Amino acid sequence: MQLNLRSEQIAGLLSFLAALLAGVVWYVYLFVASPSERPLAKSALGQLAYSFAPENADRWWFMWLAALPLALTVVGAAYLSHLARAQAVAMLLVAALVILAGSAFYLTNWSLALFVALPIIWGWRCVRGV
DSSP: OOOOOOHHHHHHHHHHHHHHHHHHHHHIIIIITOOTTSOHHHHHHHHHHHHTOTTOTTHHHHHHHHHHHHHHHHHHHHHHTTGGGSHHHHHHHHHHHHHHHHHHHHHSOHHHHHHHHTHHHHHHHHHHTO
């Protein structure tokens, strides 16, 4: 059985994979090291409240980390909905992926950033019409 996927389908699936991994980062941050004396939901909500509080100097980083899986999901959905067959849309999606990957390399761990950058290869193939 041979599975033939088009370039935009691979780019979309890889974008969803990167979004899933960014979601795993949030899961680890909110639920893995929660104190045992507090309920899990209350601990996670407290962690979120602290992360986005104006007093937190790193809140912009948390905002970016919250926007990353959402943006990757939108890009993945655009690729899978066949919008990338139009060359202008394909170029816009590749530009979005390059910006997301560049910021991921600058702001996060390289292992996550590599997964964010991986769809660029197949997105570029969509631009070229391969």
